[in-house]
Amino acid sequence: MGPFRLSQFHIEAARNSTDDFNLFHDKNRWNWIRSNPFKGPIALGFQLGCFIETQIERVELSVTFDAVEKRDDYPFSVFEFTFAGVVNPGDELSLEVKPGKLSQTDHGRVYSNRLLLKANGKAVILGFKRESEFCAIDLPEHFPKNIDWGRRADRTFDAASEYFLKRKYMIVGNAKNFLTSAFAEQSDYIDEFADKVRFPQMYPMSLLSSALLERAQAIEHDLIDDPMIYANHKLCIDKRQLSNLSSNDVLNIVVSPEIQESTSDHKVSHICAGYSKENTPLFIAQIVLLPLSALLEKGQK
Numbered sequence: 001m002g003p004f005r006l007s008q009f010h011i012e013a014a015r016n017s018t019d020d021f022n023l024f025h026d027k028n029r030w031n032w033i034r035s036n037p038f039k040g041p042i043a044l045g046f047q048l049g050c051f052i053e054t055q056i057e058r059v060e061l062s063v064t065f066d067a068v069e070k071r072d073d074y075p076f077s078v079f080e081f082t083f084a085g086v087v088n089p090g091d092e093l094s095l096e097v098k099p100g101k102l103s104q105t106d107h108g109r110v111y112s113n114r115l116l117l118k119a120n121g122k123a124v125i126l127g128f129k130r131e132s133e134f135c136a137i138d139l140p141e142h143f144p145k146n147i148d149w150g151r152r153a154d155r156t157f158d159a160a161s162e163y164f165l166k167r168k169y170m171i172v173g174n175a176k177n178f179l180t181s182a183f184a185e186q187s188d189y190i191d192e193f194a195d196k197v198r199f200p201q202m203y204p205m206s207l208l209s210s211a212l213l214e215r216a217q218a219i220e221h222d223l224i225d226d227p228m229i230y231a232n233h234k235l236c237i238d239k240r241q242l243s244n245l246s247s248n249d250v251l252n253i254v255v256s257p258e259i260q261e262s263t264s265d266h267k268v269s270h271i272c273a274g275y276s277k278e279n280t281p282l283f284i285a286q287i288v289l290l291p292l293s294a295l296l297e298k299g300q301k
Contacts, residue, residue: 004093004183014047014181017174019210043087045230046206050182053202055095074131077201081127081233091119108133136236137284149252164255166211172247175203201237211253232288241282251276265294
């Protein structure tokens with residue numbers, strides 16, 4: 001397959017399937033953002049994550065996985081991304097995946113592949129794809145407990161903790177479009193003739209983008225004059241729960257208040273969890289954001 005040349009149609013498919021209304025991806029309004037350095041619309045971070053996920057699946061397992069190891073032996077999938085650049089329409093994507101390494105931790109085994117995503121030969125995402133015997137992200141102690149999020153109103157804050165709730169739904173049609181936005185063959189995941197529905201791991205987590213944007217609107221954050229960009233993602237999903245999801249299943253996404261990172265560039269993070277049919281999270285994510293203004297100041301030094 002390939003070459004994988006991103007078009008605005010790929011970006012539109014990703015935006016529409018995830019309800020991501022960030023102006024950075026809007027072909028008509030990207031220049032509303034003050035001092036936007038990207039000179040046009042850019043691909044979604046989770047869209048690129050889906051490209052990474054599906055390309056790793058497509059490659060022969062012998063290239064990225066030892067013969068004695070099987071991905072199904074590990075109940076959790078972990079993605080760790082550092083964003084080093086952007087992808088514009090017309091850019092050509094390529095992915096490098098290093099041979100895997102098995103390690104034993106106090107909590108269980110972890111199998112890791114280092115990866116590098118490039119656009120036109122320049123680094124865009126550096127990181128790891130891991131298979132893990134345990135959830136690699138812990139919820140903070142102050143994360144609200146014993147709450148039936150399904151009974152809470154959509155787009156509301158928990159008064160005691162200031163955590164934000166966004167309710168989404170697992171829609172097969174949206175997942176198909178999301179796969180298409182990432183150059184994946186949708187019938188490998190969803191095929192009505194074979195009665196197969198296998199959501200890609202990145203799809204439910206991609207709905208975080210909508211949750212973060214709606215939270216920003218709810219607290220009256222200015223998305224035009226003070227936009228934020230992704231700096232890092234750490235994502236962990238329960239593959240067993242994901243395999244049991246069907247179309248129209250509810251996904252309750254809970255987003256923490258901003259957590260100030262101990263750096264000088266004004267980064268903030270959110271701990272997020274997605275709940276569907278069980279009391280334990282379908283996924284947990286740590287999303288680190290950087291103000292665009294801080295990036296511009298850094299570039300001027």
